[in-house]
Amino acid sequence: MGDVDALKVAKRRVYKNIIVLGLAFLLNFSSYITAQALQSSINLEEGLGTTGLAVLYGVFVVSNLFLPKFCIRNFGCNYTIAISFIGYAAFAAANLYATWWTIILGATLCGLSAGPLWTSQSTYVTQIGRAYSSDSGELCEDVYTSIINVLAGAIGGNIASSVLLANVDNTTYVPVTELVRCGADFCPADYNATNDHLTRPPQETIQILMVIFIALNILSSILVIVFLDKIDYDKKEESSKAHPWENNEKTPLMNSENKRNETRNNSAASFDYDVSGHFKVRPGNDCDSSVKVVITANDHTEKAGIDVIPEEKVTSSGKLTGSVKALSTKVGNEDQIKLSWAERLRPELLIATVKLMIDVRLMLIIPLSLLSGMLHGFSTAELTQSYVGCREGIWMVGYIAMAAGVAATLVSMAIGKIKSVARGVSFITAIVMSAASLILALVWKDLHAELYILFIISCLVGAGDTALEMGLSTTLGIQFIDHNEAAFANLKLWQSVGSAVTFAYSTYVCMYIKLYIMLAVLAVGTVCIILLEIINWRNRRSYKML
Template identity: 25%
Template sequence: MECHATVTCNQSAYLSLQNLASSLYATGGLGLGSLATIYGFKAISCLAAPVVIRYFATKWTIVVACCTYCVYIAMNFYPAYYTLIPAAVLMGMGSGPLWSSQGTHLTTSAMNLADFTSETHEAVISRFNGVFFMFFLASQIPGNLVSSLVLFSGVNGGTSNETDLSFCGANDCGAAPAANSSGSYTPDQTTVYILFGTLLAWGTLSIPMAAFFMNPLPYYCSILPTKRSAVEQLKATLRLALSPRMFLLIPLIVYNGLELGFAYGDFTKAYISCTQGVQTIGFVMTAYGVAGGISALFLGIISKYTGRLPIFTVGFLSQLVLITMMLFWDPHQGQLWHLYLMAVTWAFGGALRESQIAAFFGVLFPKDQAPAFANFRFWQAIAYTVAFAFSIPDYMCVSYMLRALLGTLCLGMGLYYLLEWRIRHEKPVYKRPVQKETKTEEVQEKQELRNW
């Protein structure tokens, strides 16, 4: 629970700011540029994450990483390339170890619990991930509610603009048109400072929560993998990236990163801010958080009875319908409830892939958790970087990104089905708990020595 509470505070502050970045800093592409920088350096730090976790353990890695998030939020008081970009680099270097630590902490705790119950590792890992990502996606709620309430309170002091809806939706092409046409209201500086101060206070709360209330994993888990040297950890991470199972999952992970980058960048700018104003982003993304939290919890529970395959298939079909709808949506005839429907449907798909892929990784790579989650977050961060970076140029229309999402989704799901087929024709990943396997091997060695 301490891990869940820490992530809720930390991500509530950052995600609400991320949702606003593409609209508040549209001129010159500063908002999307800083986000692309964060996820570009996150990809690099993911490769080194197992080494960081090796020396600092999961708890203190999370504490230090939360500090880097607060530095980035604080630099938004003085938004410029020489302040936001260095802060984005620092946060990116902390983000990879943060998420790799979270995945290792969660999966190891689930496996440890499964050894004392009659449940399988897969069922417990899936349930743990469902609960965790319920908290993660629900962290959209408090931050986004605060952002919209603060921005709405400053409407009278802001600047009103006429909106040209011909540049909204799939017709939005880059930062420049959106900067000229998006939003019926631009908040004044005092309102923005109040918002950033509130988010910074909320994000800072995550640091003492992790430091004083989060249990250090090595003290109570008996199934942690054997410690490796820094070089061995790095080799294990790179070696796992070339494994057949990882190779088949990479396109689906890339789609997961692209669609989340689209939701936080293009959707908030081209669909919400452009048609309803920047002050509406928080309310729509609050619905996104509520739907995502409920979906993650629900999917984590029912996966025990349905398995992965039906859940992934339902998510695949829902995303096909949603992307097609967004591609042909007419902003002139669009209404506010259309945006809420898009957000809720998008949240369902995001919750499905984020929680179930993470659970799938814990099942596929039980003895290489840190390298596995480092690879997961590496490819996801690469996709995030591409999504934000490609939205900056004026000639990159949202319609191009939607078509790219369709292609990546179909490729990723096709290879996922192939992986499921391969797994069903192999021996089960878990014949018995890891701890029991270790004990059995020790007993066999003793028996062989006695026989000798």
């Protein structure tokens, strides 16, 4: 098989896995997003729905720090994703009979599943993109953009499919005295049950919806187990093949552990070096670790189990040019490679995540990560309750969510086509649309106006949130290429914090105050992301001058 044919096969397999993963997320989040969007309306009494969501995202923060590394190491990305989908089914099951203990229990199980799910998904997609980029020569950023575009479109599309499940009829008349309390002036703490638009649908209708949701969660889990190619972190294959997908092998090239093993067996690099300097040698394109080599004037080289032999002698200029080969790599006892359960349970991702927080680049990304979570909370709880449910009724929630899904899909596809400046376009789109949606929601007082205003707000929120998610994911995947898991864990951590805080104060704070808070976070995040781009530009400029 020629190189061109091999690349075609690799590309087909990459997109096959992305389609399978996207379809699985489509099914799973068709269930979850609809159930989540209805919480603030169907479980309005005493703030049960929003409290459950606050617990869910609070647990998400904890699970995101402690569980992903453990789950990925022991179960692999595939089974971690599949098992996590079952955790989402528990949230739907809790709504079959909504009480405080069922909702809190279901939210806790879903939150525990969310951390490993999103880290596994991000790790899987990033490694697929990096592997194909390495083989094809395409820029990693181009691959990340196209892949995340597919997933963002799928997740946006699943909201559109949810309308078929959330169409609960509730078209009663509400007096003007109640409508004026909707929108930005809606205060859940002062709410009374005189607005029939927010009356809970019949229990039988809710149970039918939740049974369908549970079936979708289970189907998505089966889809991943059966059709998604595996990445086995613990499998240590030694192969000299150019591509492991030949001969129907299922373990992709992007496996980090396999890269390290391949490096131990065949490591070579050509470069110019000083006679007595310390150098980092990266045998592969994306090797996770580096080797420090010490070369002295008498050609003696030593470094903890690695022998390096220069091909040429020192020249009169004090330099020598050649290649070095690692003849032996002593990694210690096999028991040190196979980690014990105690070692596997160590919160390594927590440590890596916290360490990464002191990186200035990540600090500058945190405000927009928080905003992403807050926008998610706004679109799934605040908008559906304060604007849609209060003004039109719960039956309209699905249609408004459909508009957001369509807008998100179109925006993600459009941004993905502009490959050369995709990150910049993502952030500009996110900032402009998010600001427009929040300002419009704040100033719109005439709720007797045409219904299309609600659709415009929903579309702006959906498009802005999706563009922001694409920009953040792509930026982290490129900025922290050697620390993907910790970087994506930080993203989900701060998104979860934003969502949890939004849901936590949802019952106690009026809508206009929430809008001002989000606008303030947006302003800070915009300044920070501009500073990050300036830092990156200066670093690239300095590198070119060397």
